Amino acid sequence: SRSRSTFGQSLLGLLGAGDLDEDSWEEIEDTLLMADLGAATTTEIIERLRSEIAARGVRTPEQVRALLREVLIDTLDPTMSRSVRALPHGDPADGGKPAVVLVVGVNGTGKTTTTGKLARVLVADGRTVLLGAADTFRAAAVEQLATWGERVGAEAVRGEEGADPASVAFDSVQRGSETGVDAVLVDTAGRLHTKTGLMDELGKVKRVVEKRAQVDEVLLVLDATTGQNGLTQARVFSDVVDVTGIVLTKLDGTAKGGIVFQVQRELGVPVKLVGLGEGADHLAPFEPEGFVDALLG
Amino acid sequence: MFDTLSDRLTSVLKNLRGKGRLSDADIDATAREIRVALLEADVALPVVRSFIAGVKDRAKGAEVSQALNPAQQVIKIVNEELVSVLGGEGRRLEYAKNPPTVVMLAGLQGSGKTTLAGKLARWFAGQGHTPMLAACDLQRPNAVTQLQVVGERSEVPVFAPEPGSGVGDPIDVARRSIDEAKRNHQDVVIIDTAGRLGVDEELMQQAADIRDAVTPDETLFVVDAMIGQDAVSTAEAFRDGVGFSGVVLTKLDGDARGGAALSVRHVTGQPIMFASNGEKLEDFDVFHPDRMASRILGMGDVLTLIEQA
Ligand SMILES: Nc1nc2c(ncn2[C@@H]2O[C@H](COP(=O)(O)OP(=O)(O)OP(=O)(O)O)[C@@H](O)[C@H]2O)c(=O)[nH]1
Ligand SMILES: Nc1nc2c(ncn2[C@@H]2O[C@H](COP(=O)(O)OP(=O)(O)OP(=O)(O)O)[C@@H](O)[C@H]2O)c(=O)[nH]1
Ligand SMILES: [Mg+2]
Ligand SMILES: [Mg+2]
Numbered sequence: 001s002r003s004r005s006t007f008g009q010s011l012l013g014l015l016g017a018g019d020l021d022e023d024s025w026e027e028i029e030d031t032l033l034m035a036d037l038g039a040a041t042t043t044e045i046i047e048r049l050r051s052e053i054a055a056r057g058v059r060t061p062e063q064v065r066a067l068l069r070e071v072l073i074d075t076l077d078p079t080m081s082r083s084v085r086a087l088p089h090g091d092p093a094d095g096g097k098p099a100v101v102l103v104v105g106v107n108g109t110g111k112t113t114t115t116g117k118l119a120r121v122l123v124a125d126g127r128t129v130l131l132g133a134a135d136t137f138r139a140a141a142v143e144q145l146a147t148w149g150e151r152v153g154a155e156a157v158r159g160e161e162g163a164d165p166a167s168v169a170f171d172s173v174q175r176g177s178e179t180g181v182d183a184v185l186v187d188t189a190g191r192l193h194t195k196t197g198l199m200d201e202l203g204k205v206k207r208v209v210e211k212r213a214q215v216d217e218v219l220l221v222l223d224a225t226t227g228q229n230g231l232t233q234a235r236v237f238s239d240v241v242d243v244t245g246i247v248l249t250k251l252d253g254t255a256k257g258g259i260v261f262q263v264q265r266e267l268g269v270p271v272k273l274v275g276l277g278e279g280a281d282h283l284a285p286f287e288p289e290g291f292v293d294a295l296l297g
Numbered sequence: 298m299f300d301t302l303s304d305r306l307t308s309v310l311k312n313l314r315g316k317g318r319l320s321d322a323d324i325d326a327t328a329r330e331i332r333v334a335l336l337e338a339d340v341a342l343p344v345v346r347s348f349i350a351g352v353k354d355r356a357k358g359a360e361v362s363q364a365l366n367p368a369q370q371v372i373k374i375v376n377e378e379l380v381s382v383l384g385g386e387g388r389r390l391e392y393a394k395n396p397p398t399v400v401m402l403a404g405l406q407g408s409g410k411t412t413l414a415g416k417l418a419r420w421f422a423g424q425g426h427t428p429m430l431a432a433c434d435l436q437r438p439n440a441v442t443q444l445q446v447v448g449e450r451s452e453v454p455v456f457a458p459e460p461g462s463g464v465g466d467p468i469d470v471a472r473r474s475i476d477e478a479k480r481n482h483q484d485v486v487i488i489d490t491a492g493r494l495g496v497d498e499e500l501m502q503q504a505a506d507i508r509d510a511v512t513p514d515e516t517l518f519v520v521d522a523m524i525g526q527d528a529v530s531t532a533e534a535f536r537d538g539v540g541f542s543g544v545v546l547t548k549l550d551g552d553a554r555g556g557a558a559l560s561v562r563h564v565t566g567q568p569i570m571f572a573s574n575g576e577k578l579e580d581f582d583v584f585h586p587d588r589m590a591s592r593i594l595g596m597g598d599v600l601t602l603i604e605q606a
Binding site for chain 2: 030033034035036038039106107108109110116137138139140141143144147148151192193194195223224225226227228229230232250252253254255256259278
């Protein structure tokens with residue numbers, strides 16, 4: 001069988017008229033499918049590449065590769081704003097309000113870790129941060145976030161196990177406003193988007209927080225290993241809490257995270273951050289160019 | 298876009314109805330649709346390829362059934378092949394001749410190992426065993442605390458001599474857990490380990506060292522049903538790095554098609570032993586290949602299509 005070497009190391013075959021031979025098209029298709037772009041998106045990208053090749057003409061495999069890279073980057077819309085809105089409204093020491101960030105997603109994607117890492121980035125930037133441990137469900141979730149708080153130098157507001165997550169979230173925003181922190185980051189329990197009860201609960205968390213403060217950012221944490229189900233996750237979470245940004249975690253592994261092509265395009269919500277490991281400093285801004293280069297190998 | 302495989306097949310195979318036998322063209326047209334359905338179910342591409350090749354072979358050589366039209370006949374073959382790959386040589390857990398039986402859990406970060414540890418403990422206890430949990434994830438913040446809570450909920454003792462969160466040697470804890478179990482007459486030890494990536498050589502070596510310290514009777518690879526194309530590289534990395542004797546598929550309570558089941562099974566040949574389908578201790582079942590097959594193909598409607606012969 002053909003090797004599954006990454007696209008970057010492969011040889012594309014060019015036909016006389018400047019089109020690609022069948023094997024080369026298949027190789028490009030394989031690269032995209034194996035990166036979790038999904039069958040439909042892969043077909044679309046290939047169609048776009050075909051018409052670009054026809055329109056512009058190519059002479060070398062390098063040109064084909066460059067064109068594919070261009071099409072992929074363009075599909076990710078590099079013009080989208082990817083800044084995380086985690087800065088306070090006015091000066092908190094002087095009546096201003098903290099930024100409020102809500103972190104959501106299905107089970108085990110990396111929400112708590114991302115919350116900790118984001119706090120680290122803000123603290124390193126000279127900001128004060130308060131963590132809200134609104135996952136009162138999973139065993140030791142509160143302790144996990146509190147440990148992150150100690151690690152990065154941020155106070156954590158803890159709820160009792162089994163406490164109402166909405167009230168813990170409210171309390172943390174309340175406390176953050178009183179103590180005048182720059183940002184309140186609220187970690188929520190993992191929940192599958194198919195569980196309507198749990199999704200209603202999440203909707204309530206946001207509504208209750210909004211009674212006290214504006215929610216500036218709702219980050220949906222997607223695991224890069226996730227396949228086509230990621231799109232459904234993103235749709236449902238967006239319906240319930242109006243997601244404003246995606247965090248793509250575990251990109252330090254072999255998974256490419258190609259589901260974000262569909263997610264970004266369908267929801268119009270940009271990927272803002274990527275997780276590159278379990279450590280406090282393993283969080284980086286999402287850069288379409290670098291992401292596509294890693295995808296093409 | 299059609300939502301389900303049966304919709305797509307019905308549309309592509311409209312013209313085939315009434316024909317008496319399977320032509321190569323019929324089979325090819327069907328195979329293309331099945332390929333897309335499997336890809337949408339997150340079956341890994343190399344696995345899709347080899348699976349379809351197998352199906353085509355069988356379809357071409359198949360006896361022509363009077364009762365089924367060509368489309369139905371191909372679907373029937375696909376379904377049978379899926380069930381057979383997913384379930385081939387199902388087996389029971391291996392128990393040690395001299396207790397304790399050691400079950401080690403391994404997998405990517407967040408796949409559901411610690412939660413599974415509690416479920417397994419409860420399951421073993423329900424079978425009359427006296428299980429114990431060993432806290433060998435000393436890396437993830439509060440993984441030890443999490444296992445302790447899980448142990449409390451499942452009413453099973455937890456061996457957790459080290460605080461974790463970066464402190465303690467997991468290999469040493471694993472080794473000592475066996476003595477501890479012998480001393481207290483616990484006949485099953487379930488070893489919870491840290492999540493690790495296939496490409497993390499250092500942590501993979503640590504997993505192999507834990508394995509060597511306890512020589513598990515079963516090493517279970519715990520994999521999230523939502524995983525996509527990466528299932529193959531990850532399963533291969535765990536197979537080569539630590540080795541496993543069985544697979545547990547988690548988070549099946551969602552709506553992911555779970556093509557990973559086919560990928561992992563196909564690539565490693567190891568049986569899928571259990572299904573984890575919720576966050577609570579009781580959300581746990583032995584694996585049912587037939588249910589998984591219709592789930593991957595797009596639920597029961599495919600089989601209904603066959604029955605409408
Ligand atoms: N390799 C790697 N591991 C990560 C990354 N982000 C998180 N993890 C790990 O993934 C696992 C799950 O992370 P958590 O932060 O607990 O995930 P969560 O979404 O809060 O999980 P629940 O609250 O249980 O739903 C942990 O072992 C983390 O250390 C990442 O970017 N790379
Ligand atoms: N819905 C659902 N959630 C699950 C299932 N199994 C585990 N979880 C959840 O998935 C998240 C991660 O589970 P853990 O058991 O902590 O996963 P882990 O593999 O031990 O994670 P690390 O130790 O960080 O690598 C938690 O929120 C669990 O409650 C399942 O079958 N269904
Ligand atoms: Mg969490
Ligand atoms: Mg764990």
